[in-house]
Ligand code: SF4
């Protein structure tokens with residue numbers, strides 16, 4: 128079997144000009160400089176318009192008296208594929224369950240939204256929020272107080288049977 132080899136001839140110095148390619152590149156740059164259909168957002172001066180289905184930093188819903196809505200059923204840490212929810216449940220004198228410890232490691236979370244889907248009392252939600260930068264890893268572990276203090280809106284998860292969530 129013969130192997131064919133294509134020999135490329137290198138242009139000699141003086142046979143090539145980069146001027147045409149440079150001008151073409153500059154023309155493209157200037158075209159986008161004045162392009163009215165801008166695709167970039169000048170963050171942070173300009174805020175991006177996030178979809179209501181954006182899945183970001185969690186929010187724990189609270190009752191009017193400030194208690195968390197979580198009833199420590201254990202479903203969200205069970206279903207979480209990233210194993211990033213830590214729950215220690217407690218029970219009051221009336222037999223009502225509540226979270227003694229509830230933490231989410233936002234660094235390990237993959238924002239799948241399954242905790243929100245599975246929660247029977249709609250307590251935990253992923254949120255429409257993305258600005259989550261910290262100097263140390265441990266700051267990404269949100270405890271119950273911090274989750275309850277989040278003020279951004281909750282995510283609207285897609286429900287195929289609900290036309291309103293389209
Ligand atoms: S969004 Fe998914 S990965 Fe993140 S805490 Fe909830 S279940 Fe776990």
Ligand code: SF4
Nearest residue numbers: 197198200201203246
């Ligand atoms: S699924 Fe809801 S009620 Fe159950 S432990 Fe998670 S947040 Fe609490």
